[in-house]
Amino acid sequence: MQRRDFIKNGMLGLAGVGNLSLLQEALAVGATAARFSTAAPELAPFQGFTGSEAFDASDLRVEGRLPAGLRGVYYRNGPGLMARGGERYRHWFDGDGLVQAWSFGEAGVQHKARFVKTQKFRAETQAGRFLLPAFGTSFADQESRLPVRSADDVNTANTSVMKMDDGRLYALWEGGSAYELDPQTLTTKGVRAWSKELAGMPFSAHPKVEADGTVWNFGTQSGRMVVYQISPQGQVLRSEVFAAPGPSAMVHDFAVSQRYLVFLLSPIGMDMNALRGGESMLDAMRWLGNESTLVLVIDKADFKRRWVLETPAAMVFHFGNAWDDGKQIHLDYVEAPALPAVNERLRMIMAGQRPPAQNHPPSEPRFMRIRLGSDGAGAGGLGRGHIELQARDESVEFPVVDPRVVAQRYRHVYYPTAIDLGDRWGFNGLMHLDIESGRRERFSFGSDVVVEEHVLVPKPGSSKEGEGWLLGLGYDCKARRSFASVFDAQALSAGPLARVWLPYWVTYGFHGKFYAA
Numbered sequence: 001m002q003r004r005d006f007i008k009n010g011m012l013g014l015a016g017v018g019n020l021s022l023l024q025e026a027l028a029v030g031a032t033a034a035r036f037s038t039a040a041p042e043l044a045p046f047q048g049f050t051g052s053e054a055f056d057a058s059d060l061r062v063e064g065r066l067p068a069g070l071r072g073v074y075y076r077n078g079p080g081l082m083a084r085g086g087e088r089y090r091h092w093f094d095g096d097g098l099v100q101a102w103s104f105g106e107a108g109v110q111h112k113a114r115f116v117k118t119q120k121f122r123a124e125t126q127a128g129r130f131l132l133p134a135f136g137t138s139f140a141d142q143e144s145r146l147p148v149r150s151a152d153d154v155n156t157a158n159t160s161v162m163k164m165d166d167g168r169l170y171a172l173w174e175g176g177s178a179y180e181l182d183p184q185t186l187t188t189k190g191v192r193a194w195s196k197e198l199a200g201m202p203f204s205a206h207p208k209v210e211a212d213g214t215v216w217n218f219g220t221q222s223g224r225m226v227v228y229q230i231s232p233q234g235q236v237l238r239s240e241v242f243a244a245p246g247p248s249a250m251v252h253d254f255a256v257s258q259r260y261l262v263f264l265l266s267p268i269g270m271d272m273n274a275l276r277g278g279e280s281m282l283d284a285m286r287w288l289g290n291e292s293t294l295v296l297v298i299d300k301a302d303f304k305r306r307w308v309l310e311t312p313a314a315m316v317f318h319f320g321n322a323w324d325d326g327k328q329i330h331l332d333y334v335e336a337p338a339l340p341a342v343n344e345r346l347r348m349i350m351a352g353q354r355p356p357a358q359n360h361p362p363s364e365p366r367f368m369r370i371r372l373g374s375d376g377a378g379a380g381g382l383g384r385g386h387i388e389l390q391a392r393d394e395s396v397e398f399p400v401v402d403p404r405v406v407a408q409r410y411r412h413v414y415y416p417t418a419i420d421l422g423d424r425w426g427f428n429g430l431m432h433l434d435i436e437s438g439r440r441e442r443f444s445f446g447s448d449v450v451v452e453e454h455v456l457v458p459k460p461g462s463s464k465e466g467e468g469w470l471l472g473l474g475y476d477c478k479a480r481r482s483f484a485s486v487f488d489a490q491a492l493s494a495g496p497l498a499r500v501w502l503p504y505w506v507t508y509g510f511h512g513k514f515y516a517a
Helices: 003-013 020-034 041-047 119-127 272-276 339-350
Strands: 055-057 061-064 072-081 096-105 108-115 160-163 169-172 178-181 188-192 215-221 224-230 236-243 260-265 268-270 285-287 293-299 302-311 315-324 328-336 364-372 385-391 412-417 429-434 440-444 449-458 468-476 481-488 498-501 511-516
Touching: 041 339, 072 108, 072 160, 072 169, 160 511, 215 260, 236 302, 260 315, 260 328, 285 339, 293 364, 302 364, 302 385, 412 449, 429 449, 449 481, 449 511, 468 511
Parallel strands: none
Antiparallel strands: 055 108, 061 498, 072 096, 072 511, 096 108, 160 169, 169 178, 178 188, 215 224, 224 236, 260 293, 268 285, 293 302, 315 328, 328 364, 364 385, 412 429, 429 440, 449 468, 468 481, 481 498
8 A cells, every 4th residue: 555545545534831830820721611620639640831921940859868879861742732712622532742851960950841843832822722623522613623634634742752872852643643842842843754755644641662772653544554663764665555444543552572563452343424524533433342352473584474363342452561482472551441431531530620539440450462373364354362351450541661672671660659549630649560470569659749751761781681770750649740750660658769850740641761861
Protein backbone atom coordinates (compact mmCIF):
# COMPACT_ATOMS: atom_id res chain seq x y z
CA MET A 1 0.00 0.00 0.00
CA GLN A 2 1.27 3.49 -0.89
CA ARG A 3 1.61 6.21 1.74
CA ARG A 4 -1.03 8.41 0.03
CA ASP A 5 -3.58 5.56 0.13
CA PHE A 6 -2.83 4.86 3.79
CA ILE A 7 -3.45 8.51 4.71
CA LYS A 8 -6.51 8.80 2.46
CA ASN A 9 -8.08 5.75 4.09
CA GLY A 10 -7.15 7.06 7.53
CA MET A 11 -9.02 10.31 6.96
CA LEU A 12 -12.25 8.39 6.71
CA GLY A 13 -11.82 7.72 10.43
CA LEU A 14 -10.87 10.79 11.62
CA ALA A 15 4.56 33.91 29.32
CA GLY A 16 6.97 33.41 32.09
CA VAL A 17 5.46 31.97 35.27
CA GLY A 18 8.32 32.57 37.69
CA ASN A 19 6.07 35.36 39.01
CA LEU A 20 3.25 33.54 40.81
CA SER A 21 0.89 36.51 40.68
CA LEU A 22 1.02 36.36 36.88
CA LEU A 23 0.35 32.64 37.05
CA GLN A 24 -2.70 33.06 39.25
CA GLU A 25 -4.01 35.81 36.96
CA ALA A 26 -3.60 33.52 33.95
CA LEU A 27 -5.37 30.70 35.74
CA ALA A 28 -8.26 32.94 36.71
CA VAL A 29 -8.81 33.83 33.06
CA GLY A 30 -8.65 30.18 32.11
CA ALA A 31 -11.11 29.18 34.82
CA THR A 32 -13.63 31.75 33.62
CA ALA A 33 -13.33 30.60 30.04
CA ALA A 34 -13.56 26.94 31.04
CA ARG A 35 -16.23 27.33 33.71
CA PHE A 36 -14.35 24.64 35.60
CA SER A 37 -14.91 24.03 39.30
CA THR A 38 -14.56 21.00 41.49
CA ALA A 39 -15.11 19.96 45.08
CA ALA A 40 -12.47 17.23 44.71
CA PRO A 41 -9.03 18.77 45.40
CA GLU A 42 -7.16 16.10 43.43
CA LEU A 43 -8.99 17.17 40.26
CA ALA A 44 -7.91 20.84 40.39
CA PRO A 45 -5.09 20.44 37.80
CA PHE A 46 -7.67 19.38 35.20
CA GLN A 47 -8.57 23.05 34.98
CA GLY A 48 -5.64 23.37 32.60
CA PHE A 49 -3.88 26.48 31.32
CA THR A 50 -4.61 29.12 28.70
CA GLY A 51 -1.82 28.21 26.28
CA SER A 52 0.09 31.49 26.74
CA GLU A 53 2.12 30.26 29.74
CA ALA A 54 5.86 29.61 29.68
CA PHE A 55 7.03 27.98 32.89
CA ASP A 56 10.55 28.60 34.16
CA ALA A 57 11.92 28.02 37.65
CA SER A 58 15.46 27.47 38.90
CA ASP A 59 17.15 26.54 42.19
CA LEU A 60 14.11 24.48 43.17
CA ARG A 61 13.59 23.61 46.81
CA VAL A 62 14.74 20.08 47.65
CA GLU A 63 13.22 18.19 50.56
CA GLY A 64 15.60 15.39 51.55
CA ARG A 65 18.80 14.67 49.65
CA LEU A 66 19.17 14.11 45.91
CA PRO A 67 21.57 11.33 44.82
CA ALA A 68 24.87 12.78 43.64
CA GLY A 69 24.80 10.61 40.52
CA LEU A 70 21.41 11.81 39.30
CA ARG A 71 22.45 14.07 36.43
CA GLY A 72 20.43 14.66 33.30
CA VAL A 73 17.01 15.78 32.09
CA TYR A 74 13.61 14.25 32.78
CA TYR A 75 11.24 15.16 29.94
CA ARG A 76 7.52 14.70 30.44
CA ASN A 77 4.47 15.25 28.25
CA GLY A 78 0.74 15.54 28.84
CA PRO A 79 -2.42 17.55 28.07
CA GLY A 80 -2.07 21.12 29.30
CA LEU A 81 -4.75 23.19 27.54
CA MET A 82 -8.33 22.12 28.19
CA ALA A 83 -10.44 25.14 27.11
CA ARG A 84 -10.63 28.01 24.64
CA GLY A 85 -13.18 30.72 23.93
CA GLY A 86 -15.76 29.48 26.42
CA GLU A 87 -15.58 25.85 25.23
CA ARG A 88 -14.03 23.01 27.21
CA TYR A 89 -12.83 19.62 26.01
CA ARG A 90 -14.89 16.70 27.25
CA HIS A 91 -12.07 14.15 27.45
CA TRP A 92 -8.63 14.18 29.11
CA PHE A 93 -6.96 12.79 25.98
CA ASP A 94 -7.88 15.93 24.00
CA GLY A 95 -5.75 18.63 25.64
CA ASP A 96 -2.87 20.24 23.74
CA GLY A 97 0.57 18.94 24.71
CA LEU A 98 2.64 20.60 27.43
CA VAL A 99 6.23 19.28 27.58
CA GLN A 100 8.25 19.70 30.78
CA ALA A 101 12.00 19.47 31.29
CA TRP A 102 13.35 18.80 34.80
CA SER A 103 17.13 19.36 34.66
CA PHE A 104 19.25 17.80 37.42
CA GLY A 105 22.79 19.17 37.56
CA GLU A 106 25.60 20.52 39.71
CA ALA A 107 23.73 23.79 40.22
CA GLY A 108 20.58 22.10 41.48
CA VAL A 109 17.29 21.40 39.72
CA GLN A 110 15.62 23.59 37.11
CA HIS A 111 12.15 23.31 35.59
CA LYS A 112 10.90 24.44 32.22
CA ALA A 113 7.61 23.77 30.41
CA ARG A 114 6.35 24.83 27.00
CA PHE A 115 3.32 24.04 24.90
CA VAL A 116 3.97 22.11 21.71
CA LYS A 117 3.04 24.57 19.00
CA THR A 118 1.49 22.21 16.50
CA GLN A 119 -0.26 23.61 13.46
CA LYS A 120 -3.54 23.05 15.33
CA PHE A 121 -2.30 24.94 18.40
CA ARG A 122 -1.08 27.89 16.32
CA ALA A 123 -4.31 28.19 14.32
CA GLU A 124 -6.52 28.01 17.40
CA THR A 125 -4.35 30.44 19.36
CA GLN A 126 -4.71 32.98 16.56
CA ALA A 127 -8.48 32.43 16.38
CA GLY A 128 -8.99 32.41 20.14
CA ARG A 129 -11.22 29.33 19.96
CA PHE A 130 -11.25 25.67 18.99
CA LEU A 131 -11.29 25.16 15.24
CA LEU A 132 -10.85 21.40 14.94
CA PRO A 133 -12.52 18.40 16.55
CA ALA A 134 -10.56 16.37 19.08
CA PHE A 135 -10.31 12.66 19.79
CA GLY A 136 -13.11 12.77 22.38
CA THR A 137 -14.80 16.10 21.61
CA SER A 138 -16.78 17.14 18.56
CA PHE A 139 -18.49 20.45 17.74
CA ALA A 140 -22.02 20.76 16.36
CA ASP A 141 -21.02 23.70 14.13
CA GLN A 142 -17.87 22.06 12.78
CA GLU A 143 -18.76 23.11 9.24
CA SER A 144 -18.10 26.72 10.28
CA ARG A 145 -14.63 25.81 11.59
CA LEU A 146 -11.62 24.23 9.88
CA PRO A 147 -11.95 21.00 7.88
CA VAL A 148 -9.90 17.95 8.83
CA ARG A 149 -7.72 17.03 5.87
CA SER A 150 -5.14 14.82 7.55
CA ALA A 151 -4.41 13.28 10.94
CA ASP A 152 -1.81 15.97 11.62
CA ASP A 153 -4.52 18.64 11.41
CA VAL A 154 -5.75 17.36 14.80
CA ASN A 155 -2.35 16.28 16.20
CA THR A 156 -2.04 17.47 19.84
CA ALA A 157 1.48 16.02 20.45
CA ASN A 158 0.41 15.41 24.06
CA THR A 159 1.35 11.85 25.08
CA SER A 160 5.06 11.10 25.39
CA VAL A 161 8.59 12.11 24.39
CA MET A 162 11.60 10.50 22.75
CA LYS A 163 15.17 11.72 22.36
CA MET A 164 17.38 10.06 19.76
CA ASP A 165 21.12 9.49 19.83
CA ASP A 166 21.49 12.38 17.36
CA GLY A 167 20.22 14.72 20.12
CA ARG A 168 16.81 15.40 18.60
CA LEU A 169 13.81 15.51 20.94
CA TYR A 170 10.27 14.62 19.87
CA ALA A 171 6.80 15.10 21.32
CA LEU A 172 4.61 12.12 20.42
CA TRP A 173 0.91 11.46 19.81
CA GLU A 174 -0.28 8.10 18.55
CA GLY A 175 -2.46 9.26 15.66
CA GLY A 176 0.01 11.38 13.69
CA SER A 177 3.55 12.56 13.16
CA ALA A 178 6.19 13.21 15.80
CA TYR A 179 6.90 16.90 16.51
CA GLU A 180 10.53 17.90 16.94
CA LEU A 181 11.43 20.20 19.85
CA ASP A 182 14.64 21.97 20.80
CA PRO A 183 15.92 19.87 23.74
CA GLN A 184 17.26 22.95 25.60
CA THR A 185 14.51 25.52 25.06
CA LEU A 186 11.56 23.20 24.23
CA THR A 187 10.79 25.45 21.26
CA THR A 188 8.74 23.63 18.64
CA LYS A 189 10.71 23.03 15.44
CA GLY A 190 8.09 21.19 13.38
CA VAL A 191 6.80 17.85 12.12
CA ARG A 192 9.32 15.03 11.66
CA ALA A 193 9.05 12.87 8.56
CA TRP A 194 11.16 9.75 9.11
CA SER A 195 11.48 9.38 5.35
CA LYS A 196 9.84 10.87 2.27
CA GLU A 197 7.72 7.75 1.84
CA LEU A 198 6.55 7.79 5.48
CA ALA A 199 5.69 11.49 5.75
CA GLY A 200 2.38 12.00 7.54
CA MET A 201 1.96 8.39 8.62
CA PRO A 202 1.02 7.67 12.25
CA PHE A 203 3.89 7.21 14.70
CA SER A 204 2.68 5.99 18.08
CA ALA A 205 3.54 7.55 21.44
CA HIS A 206 5.05 4.30 22.77
CA PRO A 207 8.20 3.55 20.75
CA LYS A 208 10.34 0.82 22.30
CA VAL A 209 14.02 1.61 22.53
CA GLU A 210 16.43 -1.27 23.09
CA ALA A 211 19.66 -0.89 25.05
CA ASP A 212 21.64 -0.40 21.81
CA GLY A 213 19.35 2.50 20.80
CA THR A 214 17.34 0.63 18.14
CA VAL A 215 13.79 2.02 17.98
CA TRP A 216 10.68 -0.03 17.18
CA ASN A 217 7.32 1.64 16.67
CA PHE A 218 3.97 1.35 14.95
CA GLY A 219 0.90 3.29 13.87
CA THR A 220 -2.72 2.39 13.16
CA GLN A 221 -5.37 4.09 11.09
CA SER A 222 -8.68 2.84 9.72
CA GLY A 223 -7.90 -0.85 9.59
CA ARG A 224 -4.27 -0.45 8.54
CA MET A 225 -1.07 -0.81 10.55
CA VAL A 226 2.47 0.36 9.95
CA VAL A 227 5.54 -0.90 11.82
CA TYR A 228 8.97 0.73 11.90
CA GLN A 229 12.54 -0.16 12.76
CA ILE A 230 14.64 2.99 13.20
CA SER A 231 18.34 3.35 13.92
CA PRO A 232 19.58 5.17 17.04
CA GLN A 233 20.43 8.12 14.77
CA GLY A 234 16.90 8.34 13.34
CA GLN A 235 17.24 6.55 9.99
CA VAL A 236 14.43 4.20 8.96
CA LEU A 237 15.92 0.75 8.55
CA ARG A 238 12.69 -1.05 7.62
CA SER A 239 8.94 -0.42 7.56
CA GLU A 240 5.84 -2.34 6.55
CA VAL A 241 2.20 -1.37 6.00
CA PHE A 242 -0.46 -4.09 6.17
CA ALA A 243 -4.12 -4.71 6.94
CA ALA A 244 -4.84 -5.14 10.64
CA PRO A 245 -6.16 -8.63 11.37
CA GLY A 246 -9.13 -7.33 13.36
CA PRO A 247 -10.53 -4.25 15.11
CA SER A 248 -7.81 -1.63 15.51
CA ALA A 249 -9.72 1.52 16.40
CA MET A 250 -7.56 1.99 19.51
CA VAL A 251 -4.12 0.39 19.77
CA HIS A 252 -2.09 2.48 22.19
CA ASP A 253 0.99 0.41 23.05
CA PHE A 254 2.82 -2.83 22.25
CA ALA A 255 5.61 -5.04 23.58
CA VAL A 256 8.95 -6.04 22.08
CA SER A 257 10.97 -9.16 22.88
CA GLN A 258 14.28 -10.38 21.42
CA ARG A 259 12.58 -11.76 18.30
CA TYR A 260 9.01 -10.42 18.21
CA LEU A 261 6.66 -7.46 18.28
CA VAL A 262 3.45 -8.21 20.20
CA PHE A 263 0.14 -6.31 19.97
CA LEU A 264 -3.13 -6.89 21.82
CA LEU A 265 -5.95 -5.69 19.56
CA SER A 266 -8.84 -5.01 21.92
CA PRO A 267 -12.30 -5.58 20.40
CA ILE A 268 -13.13 -1.96 19.59
CA GLY A 269 -14.97 -1.20 16.37
CA MET A 270 -15.68 2.12 14.68
CA ASP A 271 -19.25 3.14 13.84
CA MET A 272 -18.60 5.04 10.62
CA ASN A 273 -22.19 6.31 10.38
CA ALA A 274 -21.88 7.84 13.85
CA LEU A 275 -18.56 9.41 12.87
CA ARG A 276 -19.98 10.88 9.69
CA GLY A 277 -22.97 12.07 11.72
CA GLY A 278 -20.76 14.33 13.79
CA GLU A 279 -19.77 12.22 16.79
CA SER A 280 -16.19 12.34 17.99
CA MET A 281 -13.91 9.41 17.18
CA LEU A 282 -14.16 8.23 20.77
CA ASP A 283 -17.96 8.47 20.82
CA ALA A 284 -18.08 6.51 17.57
CA MET A 285 -16.04 3.63 19.01
CA ARG A 286 -17.99 0.53 20.01
CA TRP A 287 -16.86 -1.97 22.64
CA LEU A 288 -17.41 -5.48 21.22
CA GLY A 289 -17.22 -7.33 24.51
CA ASN A 290 -18.49 -10.62 23.11
CA GLU A 291 -15.59 -10.83 20.68
CA SER A 292 -12.00 -11.81 21.38
CA THR A 293 -8.91 -9.70 21.84
CA LEU A 294 -6.54 -10.64 19.04
CA VAL A 295 -2.89 -11.25 19.85
CA LEU A 296 -0.80 -10.16 16.87
CA VAL A 297 2.82 -11.36 16.85
CA ILE A 298 5.27 -10.07 14.23
CA ASP A 299 8.73 -11.45 13.54
CA LYS A 300 11.26 -8.63 14.01
CA ALA A 301 13.50 -10.13 11.33
CA ASP A 302 10.71 -10.31 8.73
CA PHE A 303 7.64 -8.10 9.18
CA LYS A 304 5.68 -10.30 6.77
CA ARG A 305 5.87 -13.22 9.20
CA ARG A 306 2.84 -12.70 11.44
CA TRP A 307 0.77 -14.84 13.79
CA VAL A 308 -2.69 -14.07 15.18
CA LEU A 309 -4.09 -15.78 18.27
CA GLU A 310 -7.18 -15.12 20.38
CA THR A 311 -7.71 -14.38 24.07
CA PRO A 312 -10.81 -13.19 25.99
CA ALA A 313 -11.91 -9.58 25.48
CA ALA A 314 -9.66 -7.18 27.39
CA MET A 315 -9.01 -3.45 27.28
CA VAL A 316 -5.27 -2.75 27.26
CA PHE A 317 -3.48 0.59 27.21
CA HIS A 318 0.03 -0.16 28.52
CA PHE A 319 2.66 -2.90 28.50
CA GLY A 320 5.66 -3.33 30.77
CA ASN A 321 8.05 -5.49 28.75
CA ALA A 322 8.51 -8.82 26.94
CA TRP A 323 11.15 -11.49 26.37
CA ASP A 324 11.31 -14.81 24.53
CA ASP A 325 13.48 -17.93 24.35
CA GLY A 326 12.62 -18.74 20.74
CA LYS A 327 9.75 -21.01 21.78
CA GLN A 328 7.70 -18.92 24.20
CA ILE A 329 7.06 -15.21 24.61
CA HIS A 330 6.61 -13.81 28.12
CA LEU A 331 5.09 -10.36 28.61
CA ASP A 332 3.24 -8.19 31.11
CA TYR A 333 0.60 -5.50 30.70
CA VAL A 334 -2.17 -3.75 32.60
CA GLU A 335 -5.77 -4.67 31.90
CA ALA A 336 -8.08 -1.68 32.13
CA PRO A 337 -11.87 -1.67 32.52
CA ALA A 338 -13.82 -1.95 29.26
CA LEU A 339 -13.76 1.15 27.07
CA PRO A 340 -17.19 2.55 28.09
CA ALA A 341 -16.18 2.59 31.78
CA VAL A 342 -12.80 4.19 31.00
CA ASN A 343 -14.41 6.96 28.96
CA GLU A 344 -17.10 7.63 31.54
CA ARG A 345 -14.43 8.03 34.22
CA LEU A 346 -12.26 10.36 32.13
CA ARG A 347 -15.20 12.52 31.12
CA MET A 348 -16.27 12.89 34.74
CA ILE A 349 -12.88 14.11 35.87
CA MET A 350 -12.74 16.63 33.01
CA ALA A 351 -16.05 17.99 34.33
CA GLY A 352 -14.62 18.21 37.85
CA GLN A 353 -16.58 15.23 39.13
CA ARG A 354 -14.98 12.48 41.19
CA PRO A 355 -15.85 9.06 39.69
CA PRO A 356 -17.42 6.80 42.34
CA ALA A 357 -14.95 4.00 43.00
CA GLN A 358 -17.62 1.36 43.51
CA ASN A 359 -18.82 1.84 39.93
CA HIS A 360 -15.39 1.71 38.33
CA PRO A 361 -13.22 -1.40 38.59
CA PRO A 362 -9.46 -0.73 38.74
CA SER A 363 -6.77 -1.44 36.17
CA GLU A 364 -4.76 -4.50 37.23
CA PRO A 365 -1.49 -6.31 36.36
CA ARG A 366 -1.62 -9.18 33.88
CA PHE A 367 0.99 -11.64 32.64
CA MET A 368 0.86 -13.58 29.38
CA ARG A 369 2.84 -16.49 27.99
CA ILE A 370 2.54 -17.26 24.27
CA ARG A 371 3.59 -20.44 22.50
CA LEU A 372 3.51 -19.97 18.74
CA GLY A 373 2.61 -22.60 16.18
CA SER A 374 4.37 -22.85 12.84
CA ASP A 375 1.46 -22.12 10.51
CA GLY A 376 1.17 -18.36 10.91
CA ALA A 377 4.18 -17.37 8.83
CA GLY A 378 3.14 -14.90 6.17
CA ALA A 379 -0.54 -15.69 6.58
CA GLY A 380 -1.77 -13.08 9.01
CA GLY A 381 -4.74 -15.31 9.78
CA LEU A 382 -5.57 -17.21 12.94
CA GLY A 383 -2.67 -19.51 13.67
CA ARG A 384 -2.08 -22.36 16.02
CA GLY A 385 -0.57 -21.50 19.34
CA HIS A 386 -1.33 -21.40 23.00
CA ILE A 387 -1.79 -18.54 25.49
CA GLU A 388 -1.60 -18.68 29.27
CA LEU A 389 -2.75 -15.79 31.46
CA GLN A 390 -2.05 -14.86 35.06
CA ALA A 391 -3.67 -12.00 36.98
CA ARG A 392 -3.08 -9.89 40.06
CA ASP A 393 -5.59 -7.59 41.76
CA GLU A 394 -3.63 -4.45 42.67
CA SER A 395 -4.92 -1.12 41.31
CA VAL A 396 -2.09 0.07 39.02
CA GLU A 397 -1.24 1.66 35.67
CA PHE A 398 1.72 3.02 33.68
CA PRO A 399 4.09 0.04 34.14
CA VAL A 400 7.81 0.67 33.54
CA VAL A 401 10.97 -1.44 33.57
CA ASP A 402 14.68 -0.75 33.71
CA PRO A 403 15.55 0.67 30.24
CA ARG A 404 18.55 -1.67 30.07
CA VAL A 405 16.24 -4.73 29.86
CA VAL A 406 13.79 -3.55 27.19
CA ALA A 407 13.18 -6.55 24.87
CA GLN A 408 15.28 -8.77 27.18
CA ARG A 409 14.53 -11.14 30.02
CA TYR A 410 13.57 -9.10 33.08
CA ARG A 411 12.39 -9.47 36.64
CA HIS A 412 11.18 -6.10 37.97
CA VAL A 413 8.19 -3.91 37.06
CA TYR A 414 7.23 -0.60 38.69
CA TYR A 415 3.82 1.06 38.79
CA PRO A 416 1.89 3.94 40.34
CA THR A 417 -0.73 2.32 42.60
CA ALA A 418 -3.76 3.16 44.72
CA ILE A 419 -3.50 2.22 48.41
CA ASP A 420 -6.55 2.67 50.68
CA LEU A 421 -7.84 5.64 48.69
CA GLY A 422 -11.57 5.13 48.99
CA ASP A 423 -13.44 7.32 46.49
CA ARG A 424 -10.55 9.66 45.71
CA TRP A 425 -9.39 9.69 42.09
CA GLY A 426 -5.91 8.70 40.95
CA PHE A 427 -2.94 6.93 42.51
CA ASN A 428 -1.22 7.80 45.76
CA GLY A 429 1.69 5.36 45.88
CA LEU A 430 4.25 3.30 44.01
CA MET A 431 4.62 -0.47 43.70
CA HIS A 432 7.62 -2.62 42.80
CA LEU A 433 6.76 -6.14 41.67
CA ASP A 434 9.30 -8.97 41.45
CA ILE A 435 7.61 -11.06 38.75
CA GLU A 436 9.74 -14.15 39.44
CA SER A 437 9.04 -14.39 43.17
CA GLY A 438 5.70 -12.56 43.20
CA ARG A 439 6.96 -10.32 46.00
CA ARG A 440 5.74 -6.75 46.02
CA GLU A 441 7.00 -3.63 47.78
CA ARG A 442 4.90 -0.49 48.13
CA PHE A 443 4.99 3.05 49.43
CA SER A 444 2.02 5.36 50.01
CA PHE A 445 2.12 9.16 50.20
CA GLY A 446 -1.32 9.17 51.86
CA SER A 447 -4.63 10.53 50.66
CA ASP A 448 -3.50 14.08 49.85
CA VAL A 449 -1.05 13.27 47.04
CA VAL A 450 -1.59 12.18 43.43
CA VAL A 451 1.27 10.07 42.07
CA GLU A 452 2.06 9.91 38.36
CA GLU A 453 4.23 7.56 36.31
CA HIS A 454 7.77 7.07 37.66
CA VAL A 455 10.61 5.91 35.39
CA LEU A 456 13.67 3.93 36.39
CA VAL A 457 16.97 5.80 36.06
CA PRO A 458 20.00 3.45 36.19
CA LYS A 459 22.71 4.42 38.65
CA PRO A 460 25.93 5.40 36.84
CA GLY A 461 28.35 2.48 36.70
CA SER A 462 25.73 -0.11 37.66
CA SER A 463 24.84 -3.11 35.55
CA LYS A 464 22.29 -5.10 37.54
CA GLU A 465 18.60 -4.71 36.68
CA GLY A 466 16.86 -2.47 39.19
CA GLU A 467 20.00 -0.72 40.43
CA GLY A 468 18.70 2.78 40.03
CA TRP A 469 16.27 5.45 41.10
CA LEU A 470 12.56 5.84 40.46
CA LEU A 471 11.88 9.38 39.26
CA GLY A 472 8.46 10.85 38.57
CA LEU A 473 5.96 13.57 39.41
CA GLY A 474 3.26 14.10 41.98
CA TYR A 475 0.74 16.72 43.08
CA ASP A 476 0.09 17.75 46.69
CA CYS A 477 -3.60 18.57 47.02
CA LYS A 478 -3.18 20.60 50.21
CA ALA A 479 -0.13 22.61 49.14
CA ARG A 480 -1.50 22.90 45.58
CA ARG A 481 1.99 22.36 44.24
CA SER A 482 3.61 19.81 41.96
CA PHE A 483 6.83 18.00 42.80
CA ALA A 484 9.32 15.45 41.49
CA SER A 485 10.10 12.50 43.77
CA VAL A 486 13.18 10.29 43.76
CA PHE A 487 13.25 6.79 45.30
CA ASP A 488 15.88 4.11 45.59
CA ALA A 489 14.27 1.48 43.36
CA GLN A 490 15.67 -1.28 45.57
CA ALA A 491 14.26 0.23 48.78
CA LEU A 492 10.92 1.60 47.67
CA SER A 493 9.12 1.11 51.00
CA ALA A 494 11.66 3.35 52.75
CA GLY A 495 10.06 6.34 51.04
CA PRO A 496 11.51 9.03 48.80
CA LEU A 497 15.13 10.04 49.05
CA ALA A 498 14.08 13.51 47.97
CA ARG A 499 11.20 15.61 46.73
CA VAL A 500 11.85 18.62 44.51
CA TRP A 501 9.10 21.24 44.79
CA LEU A 502 7.85 23.60 42.10
CA PRO A 503 6.63 27.06 43.18
CA TYR A 504 3.49 26.33 41.14
CA TRP A 505 1.49 23.34 39.94
CA VAL A 506 1.39 21.78 36.50
CA THR A 507 -1.27 19.68 34.82
CA TYR A 508 -1.13 15.90 35.08
CA GLY A 509 0.89 14.24 32.33
CA PHE A 510 0.95 10.85 30.67
CA HIS A 511 4.54 9.69 30.00
CA GLY A 512 8.14 10.79 30.37
CA LYS A 513 11.75 9.71 29.79
CA PHE A 514 15.02 10.49 31.56
CA TYR A 515 18.20 11.13 29.58
CA ALA A 516 21.48 11.09 31.49
CA ALA A 517 23.94 13.97 31.09
